[in-house]
Amino acid sequence: MKMVQRFKMLSALLLVFVLVLAGCGTSGGGNGGSSETNAGDQAANQSAANKSDNKKEFEGVTLTLATVNNPDMKIMQKLTPVFEEQTGIKVNYVVLPENDLRKQVTMDVSSGAGKFDIVTIGTYDTPIWAKNGWIENMDPYLSNMSDEEKQAYDLEDIFPSIRDALSYDNHLYAIPFNAESSILYYNKEKLAKAGVEIPKNPTWEQVAEAARQVKAANNEPGIIIRGLPGWGEMLAPVNTIINAFGGRWYDENWNAQLDSPETVAAIQFYVDLLAAAGQPGATTTGFTEALTLMQQGKAAMWYDATTAAGFLEDPKVSTIAGKVGYALAPSQAKDNNGWLWSWALGIEASSKNKEAAFKFVTWATSKEYIQLVGESEGWVVVPGGTRKSTYENENYKKAAPFADITLEAMNSTNYKEPSLKPVPYVGIQYVAIPEFQQLGTEVSQDIAAAIAGSKTVEQAMKDAQARAERVAVDGGYKK
CATH class of the missing domain: 3.40.190.10 (Periplasmic binding protein-like II)
Structure with a gap:
């Protein structure tokens, strides 16, 4: 809950900052300054409006996510209130030992029961489940992102070998949360x-x-x-x-x-x-x-x-x-x-909340999320193996003495x-x-x-x- 409180405080400060800028912009500065400030006001107001629209769009939606009980996923669960505050989406976790997770999730997707919206799956499951039509093709959802969202998410930053392993028939069916050798x-x-x-x-x-x-x-x-x-x-x-x-x-x-x-x-x-x-x-x-x-x-x-x-x-x-x-x-x-291997997030074909589920999947696999983990939990425990930018980040390289050998191991497989x-x-x-x-x-x-x-x-x-x-x-x- 500390992260939620922190987010609320930052949001309040941002609002105050925007209002102050708006006051300065109408008080009669030079033409150049006035033009730049008005542009800043408009961008800030549009950003606030977009967040409000997103929250209104998904307000009241509840997602169920099935996942393993490993440390990376425990951190994701801990930080999920930040996502919930941003979007109005509630996320319920079903956390299981690895063997039990595979049994329950396979039964759910194969029967089309729709018990879960988001499933934690790996490089083994993804192509097989995609062929069976059990999980969603991510490409249409990624294509429908705005240019600003695409640039921020930066799909090309994810290692090609991992994207390839999570694809079927040249389409991406799950997005890596972490990856490993x-x-x-x-x-x-x-x-x-x-x-x-x-x-x-x-x-x-x-x-x-x-x-x-x-x-x-x-x-x-x-x-x-x-x-x-x-x-x-x-x-x-x-x-x-x-x-x-x-x-x-x-x-x-x-x-x-x-x-x-x-x-x-x-x-x-x-x-x-x-x-x-x-x-x-x-x-x-x-x-x-x-x-x-x-x-x-x-x-x-x-x-x-x-x-x-x-x-x-x-x-x-x-x-x-x-x-x-x-x-x-x-x-x-x-x-x-x-x-x-990669623990990745996929969306069940039988989910009734696919757009909201995609919103969560891209949040949890984003650069923004990695930054959040680094700042709140420590850079040494950020999810590794997925993004090139992580291994170029000086904060991560300083905290992770294993970064170089991990990257070498990943690249040699x-x-x-x-x-x-x-x-x-x-x-x-x-x-x-x-x-x-x-x-x-x-x-x-x-x-x-x-x-x-x-x-x-x-x-x-x-x-x-x-x-x-x-x-x-x-x-x-x-x-």
Whole structure:
């Protein structure tokens, strides 16, 4: 509510300022001064009128937004009263864990129930949902913006690779709120205590050896990697390990490859690393749990999303701020293994408040919003990965020691060629077919069984292979 009060105060001051200017303009200055002041009066009055019209247009509209419970979205929820004050639109949030969000939102959009107006979706979901007609094409809404609105919003400022990943048939269907690759974080103090150094471009073997040494020196986890089952949880980092080891989900002819020597070796490495140096209870560790462990200084390294960097460097929530080192996603047989992802905002096709929803989507993904987060919450936690201007902003560059490596990681990803060997799909940490949401979750459960010791890695991947092969056949991919 402090932000709302601040906005009201600024609005009042602006009104007083406009009235003062109006008084000066009619008191008889020189012709040049009088002309400029009158032009300023007219612009200010028109701006105030536009805001009034916008508020009148949407007054009483309530939007329902489904989103994940990650830190960036919590900040968005906190700052939403600013948007509500500007527009008269009320925004209700339905905040869910990542796996639950995907289930509920998919059910809602596929049935056309219209429970949500705005949905938080990613690069995997967007093209599939667009093809099914579940979400709105953003291009007509963007085209209908005024020239002034287009200039302020600056769509071209958003990285082309992210816009491309959120498009279908050359049309944009969701707008990125944040975007990410993956990097390796490490606690400098814990590594120094163990006498270990991590290069900027480590191999997975180097990381594993460092994790074992650090665990021995500190008597706590040497590394955290997600183990919570879910195609968007465990499989996000695990698929990049598969790619690094030269594995893949399918060959060019849609023959499943999950029991190939390369893929089995990658999963065996992952299971062994967690057993030797990972966090206890790995199968209950998702992104949120891993972030908390790292913030609290309870592990030496963590391999995960670049979006976590700001929350590790924020002294308000992290005990290791200023102690974090960064390395690119580890390589093995293949280099450049960072993933590409965006949490984006889409509008349900069944929403009854599409214009109001677009108003919110463009507010929450704007330069204005990034400025608001920087000034109110700190530049270190502004949503990253989406806009070129963010990485040119001196305030952000000064606050974010991870800016350069994040940008490098983002620029080195290629979601159209994720593996060492050719594949018939796109997506680095996922396979961009509709069936992957179920398939990936089931395969992650097989791998979780191997982590827990109830299956061998060989048996787990044999079961996973059968699932993947069945999807290729039943889905008509394999001819």
